[in-house]
Amino acid sequence: MGLWQRLTNLRRRERVDAEIAAELEAHIALAVEDAMRAGMSEADARRSARLRFGNPVALREKTMGADAALVLDGVWRDVKFALRQMKKSPGFALTAVITLALGIGANVAVFGVVNAVLLSPLAVRDPQSLYQLRHKAWAKGRLLTHSYPAFEDFQRRNTTFSGMTAIDAYSNGALRWGNAVTEVHGDEVTGNYFDLLGVEPGLGQFFHAADEHGPNSVPYVVLSDELWRSAFHADRGVVGTTVELNRHPFTVVGVASPQFHGTERFVWPDYWIPMLNEEQTTGVDYLHARASIAVTVIGRLKPGVTPSQAAENLSAISAELNKEYPLTDDGQPLRLVHPGLWGDDGAVIRGFLWSVTVLALLVLAAACANLAGLFAARAADRSRELALRVALGSSRRRLVRQLLTEAALLAVLGGAVGLGSAALLLVALNRWHPAFGGHVAVSVDARVYLAGLAFTLASALLFGMVPARQAWQNSPLHAMKSGSVESPHLRRFALRDLLLGAQIAICTLLVTASLVAVRGMERMLRAPLGFEPQGAMLVELDLSQVELAGPQGADGALVQEKAALEAVRSIPGVTAAGTVSRTPMTGGMHGVPVFRPGTVEFTLDHSVLAPYVFTMSPGYLEAAGTRLLSGRDVAWTDTAQTPAVAVVNESFAKKMWGRQPAVGQRFIVSGRLTEVVGVAQDGKYHDMEESPQPVVYVPLPQDEQSEAIFVVRSQRAGNEMAVALERALSGIAPNVPISVESWPDTLASELFPARAATVALGVMGLLAAMLAVTGIFGMAAYGVSKRMKELGIRVALGARRMQVLGSAVGRPIMLLGVGSMLGLACGVFASRLLGHIVYQANPRDPLVVGGAIATMALLGMAATLIPARRALRVDPSQLMREE
Amino acid sequence: MAKNDLQGTLDLLVLKTLAQMGRLHGYGIVQHIQRVSDELLRVEEGSLYPALHRMEQSGWIGSEWALTETGRKAKYYRLTATGRRRLDEAERDFEELVKGVRAVLRYA
Secondary structure, three states, X not given: OOHHHHHHHHOOHHHHHHHHHHHXXXXXXXXXXXXXXXXXXXXXXXXXXXXXXXXXXXXXXXXXXXXXXXXXXXXXXXXXXXHHHHHHOHHHHHHHHHHHHHHHHHHHHHHHHHHHHHHOOOOOOOHHHEEEEEEOOOOOOOOOOEOHHHHHHHHHHOOOEEEEEEEEEEEEEEEEEOOEEEEEEEEEEOOOHHHHXXXXXXXXXXXXXXXXXXXXXXXXXXXXXXXXXXXXXXXXXXXOOEEEEOOEEEEEEEEEOOXXXXXXXXXXXXXXXXXXXXXXXXXXXXXXXXXOOOEEEEEEEXXXXXXXXXXXXXXXXHHHHHHHOOOOOOOOOEEEEOOOOOOOHHHHHHHHHHHHHHHHHHHHHHHHHHXXXXXXXXXXXXXXXXXXXHHOOOOHHHHHHHHHHHHHHHHHHHHHHHHHHHHHHHHHHHHOOOOOOOOOOOOOOHHHHHHHHHHHHHHHHHHHHHHHHHHHHOOHHHHHHHOOOXXXXXXXXXXXXXXXXXXXXXXXXXXXXHHHHHHHHHHHHHOOOOOOOOOXXXXXXXXXXXXXXOOOXXXXXXXXXXXXXXXXXXXXXXXXXXXXXXXXXXXXXXXXXXXXXOOOOOOHHHOOEOOEEEEEOOOHHHHHOOOEEEEOOOOOOOOOOOXXXXXXXXXXXXXXXXXXXXXXXXXXXXOEEEEEEEEEOOOOOOOOOOOOOOEEEEEHHHOOOOOOEEEEEEOOOHHHHHHHHHHHHHOOOOOOOEEEEEHXXXXXXXXHHHHHHHHHHHHHHHHHHHHHHHHHHHHHHHHHHHOHHHHHHHHHOOOOHHHHHHHHHHHHHHHHHHHHHHHHHHHHHOHHHHHHHOOOOOOOOHHHHHHHHHHHHHHHHHHHHHHHHHHHOOOHHHHHHHO | OOOOOHHHHHHHHHHHHXXXXXXEEHHHHHHHHXXXXXXXXXXXXXXXXXXXXXXXXXXXXXXXXXXXXXXXXXXXXXXXXXXXXXXXXXXXXXHHHHHHHHHHHHOO
16 A cells, blocks of 8 residues: 555544444344344344454454554544643643753753854865864963964975965954944965865955965955955955055955854954065064964875874974074974864863763753653553553553653653754854854754754653553553552652652752852952952054154154053043053963073073063053052153163062062063062963963063053943043044953953853753752652542541651652762762863862752752642541542 | 464465455355364454455455445455465465474374
């Protein structure tokens, strides 16, 4: 029989049923006719025929069962029956669907992120053979690893890469198109970049290595699809036109395809320009500076070369370079990682996401355990009905199919709701532009839907098997005899206990995890930063763009910065203001070697320390809230003509001179003998997790550094200040783009991982807590309702309240205790897992352990309160009368 | 080893009956087997009808509604080409089974 016929038969069940009935009817009639011909009376004939025939309904069912065409129809009937069952107890159905929706939704959302960040490859040709050069020593952040001349040496001398490109992902500037000026961030790349990555332009073309003819010879820019849409209104005519980037003309040669976002997943460049033209945007020539660490190096391995062979080859070159350029190249061995996840942070991100995946799966496991318990309880309630059906000839296989259909139906409903909400969440995540300007591109693709389906089916099997197994093993005789009293079924009770215990253990683990995350977050927020972001604003103002009226060159810039600072200070409400070359924790910092006085050979191995060097104006320390421990701040009177001075931090002072007072000591930095005039407190400079770093602050008037960020401290509200600042500065620097941001906002990116961990774990912990409450409540309430009669008798016989209470909710409470202990133990053992998520995770922290115990106790109390009250209010006289 | 069981035996009886008699309804099949086997074999209706429907699904037999000699409507079954091949197989299997069982019984 063809599939089509089977499908059409589906709707013809009644017809098939009638036909079978008619066939059987004819059979009986023929038998009766025969018997009457043999001389029997009609009544007797009919009776004997019927007797021989047996139960006509059962036979009809059996015959129908043989019609394979009706198997699908049978499924439909099961579904209808399951729907009727659900309608009978909507509360149960709703609980189950919500529980599953939460469990499955959490998993799909987590999987969506994992899929986008870890599983889907970068949109370049053969991403597997693409590697990024890293120093052997593991470093957080620090995308820039090499100087441009060193990159050229690696590119020329290596024998293991088919190509290498250098990227400076920190390019930025003001892009002018017609009259519109946009602040943009992009990548400066070598000419072979696009060809090496093997990407195709969306519009126009890319630039190539063949276009390069020395510095500033390639004034081309490639726009990102996003920038092209937002700033150029997706104008196809833009290709071939000229735009200005930091006042230098660049020809737009093409637009990248919408899928290509450079080599970093979280930071999408707005544009790409050839690195040869970098001086026009940065104002500094790093192409010839071996000392400035300015580029990220990415290469494509030759076929058949392993990453470790390549790393060996590169490390050998690095050692050679150290011999040739001892002043600048430290000869560190190299290591290769796949690009895309912010250098070495990839390992952290990977660990974090996989750990969160494990925790999300635990939530789903807890949800399934919860539902399995509920289902088992319900199946036990229906054991008499099920037994009756077995006794009446229904096959066990059919019963199991029926129960599994119910489970699958609930799972599908829960899964659909979960998948839907997870998809919405992921779409929202996609639209969300985090404070650090990064992107999280999460697409809800077929893989995510498949994962949702897999989660749904797996959970249906998990919690559907428990009652099905029970029904399979049920003996009808036993079930009917004992009715709803089920004390002999110790095993079944044990299974349900096990489920609840496991669920509570998982829940405790998740609650512990979220408490650990909250503690980590708190620790991070309380960590001494060495500066006070609260109440300060950061103003970015590119004074190099201003046509100078007064003296030209560095002096002119200095005069202007001083004037700008004075204008800012005169704004009412401003308590302090200063400039600094770079605010802490904005990345890209590298140590600058310093030497003891009297050193003659300035090679790296003769240096004593490599502190971070900041250039600051007088007043910066006060504006930043960094305390000066001894000595004085730098002053406007420290100029290029007076002896070089510097403020150093405690770590620098201690490492250089131990317990001796640092003020008055001297050291050599940037080739100048410098005297320490003050010591400032330590702080965090590159990231939250760094060990104390030595730092040198040199005065603005003694450095030709042109970058300056204004730090302004005031008591006025942020937005009000922003307006005042813009007004004050526009007098000095008209038509210069000013960006004003509150300092805490710019630091958000540094706290982002901790915040993400806290949110993720908090949500999981909350879900787990909800599951635990419903689980314990379900079991306690069910237990009490089953034993109302028994409790009534015991009260009538004079049982004390505590005894009644103990027997009513004692078991769930005992399970709660055992499960919680297990969960806490797991938490201690899982500290490695938690370590991936939270910095310095310590599940043995007494506050965390205490918090987890208190939480579980509270949850237990909340969950058993209502059943316990019900047990205590048992009215024996009323109960005895009922049955 | 020959595949054989009780169900297979019932199938064999039904197929053989239809092969000998051509078109027949369920009651006729029961009667025929009973008569031909000298009342030794009595096919249970409870097994016969599910078997008939199963064989129809497998395409071994076809069916149509027709009138009996007494003018009653009944469902008549007949053998198909597939069913004829199936019958040959079933007969062979059965012969082997009988041979095997007999050999075991004779073993002294």
